[in-house]
Amino acid sequence: MHIFSEEHLTLHPAKIISALINRISLICENTLSTLRIQSNKVTHGNNLKVTGLIYISNQGTIKIGNNVTINSSLLANPISSNRCSFATTSSGSILISDNVGLSGVTLYSAEKIEIGENSYIGAGVKILDTDFHSLSHSERFLQNDNNIQSKEIIISKNCFIGTEAIILKGVKIGSNAVIAAGSVVVTNVPENEIWGGVPARYLKKNTL
Template identity: 40%
Template sequence: MNSNWFKLLMKAMKIDYGKNLLLKGVPVIFNKKGATLKIGRNVVIKSSFLSNLVGLYQRTIIVTRTSEAEIHIGDNVGMSGATIYARKSVKIGKNTHIGGNAKILDNDFHPLEIEARNADNKEKIGTRPVVIGENCFIGCNSLILKGTVLEDGCVVGAGAVVSGYFEKNSIIAGNPARLIKKVQS
């Protein structure tokens, strides 16, 4: 599919995107009616296998799942084969890079309680906003979980499972991710 056609489809879904959006391959982008999905200027979204030689497992997926959900992606953000999935809120600051196959999720996807899960009660799905600051780097195959806050300048190591609050310029890695050291300014 030609990226100009895809951009027309994005406009039809009320997805607000800035100038110079570059789509390499065809992403999966869906904005639920009533939700907010904003993509800044000069954003690069890579979805084709050869667009990132880290080895992409999938196309980039960006989804608002409820009518209250919001996703805000700042200017000059780049991502490759990433998943950004919001039931509540995911905000990504400008100049942030999201490595191949990273996942950013503001929810548990399913209720934790057995009865609610068996009844497929979507109201019981745990959600908390995710905030990723400016000038961050999210390593490939990382998992950013609900409620995570990464202040400006944070670096997430490849394969990290991240949950919680991390101060400005933190370098974090591991499962569960923990502070390794601070970036020198």
């Protein structure tokens, strides 16, 4: 494994030391992520690429397909201020299909989150299939806040979800759809369309 490339040799010694520290930190984080994947019983296919440290809490099921790339570090994606976080309740499941890329993404499932093949999920995106708490203020203050609504989220193949977007429960996003950065998606998005805004609305057809 090469720690330095040729351009590093022309750097100031302080920058070389900084690069070395960053590289060693990244190696340690990648090792910890591998251990977390194994200890949390996450199943994955071939050629999984992880950069950085992932938070994983898997009480349900997490499955990752082939050729998936997970960037969970500023060194891997400079616009991602968050690490990746994958969490399921005992009734939840996360399915990440083949050739998916994720950067600093939060996935929390109490029902089901499915990401289709060849989809890119941008830096800081949150995909949450549950309300976490009851909408009733009186029920939230009870000891057992049990009236919590959850509904599966399906992101179809070839989708692109822009940075800092939020996808909420019950949403289905059709194939080849694009969600603009910073959008909050609360309703279904048809295939081959570009949506954006808060709440997200139709902008135009995706003809590319």
